[in-house]
Amino acid sequence: MTPFEALYGRKCKTPLCWSELSESKIVGVDLIRETEEKVWIIRDSLKVASDRQKSYADLKRRDIEYAVGDRVFLKVSPWKRVLRFGKKEKLSPRFIGPYEIVERVGPVAYRLALPPELEKINNVFHVSMLRQYRSDPSHVIPHTEIELQPDMTYSEEPVKILAREVKELRNKRVPLVKVLWHRHGMEEAT
Secondary structure (H helix, E strand, C coil): CCHHHHHHCCCCCCCCCCCCCCCCCCCCHHHHHHHHHHHHHHHHHHHHHHHHHHHHHHHHCCCCCCCCCCEEEEECHHHCCCCCECECHHHCCCEEEEEEEEEECCCCEEEECCCHHHCCCCCEEEHHHEEECCCCHHHCCCCCCCCCCCCCCCCCCEEEEEEEEEEECCCCEEEEEEEEECCCCHHHCC
């Protein structure tokens, strides 16, 4: 009795010969032919499974292309043990940038214009490490509207009071006022 048969209580079916081996043994050309047929069956089954999985994956996949001059964010999470970007561990950013694309190196690789503090790393990145940067003009404040003093401060002026309220605590009353500020919208009133 073989160790496999002693352990599992049945005869071992090897990948070479899946049929039960009994008194008549398969030898020579028949063994090779039968093994080759089984290998082709396995290959066909694996190809069918691979094609099915690829068709499901292709539904979600999209080809991403950037043009030279576009601005992109750079994913840094794989380097969080190697390089620190100002903060560490949980508070470290997942993306840094935006950086400008200087050149398309291959079908899925791009060269970025990195700042001098990142000169230690290669400036060619796979498209999976990049995220498109969409600028929002509402986030940009025109510098002509704000008059900076020499000590880099500026003054805020209230325009009008939008609401008044008195909050009552245990033993005192606190007046609250909502103010609309100069050069700010209604949603930024405090």
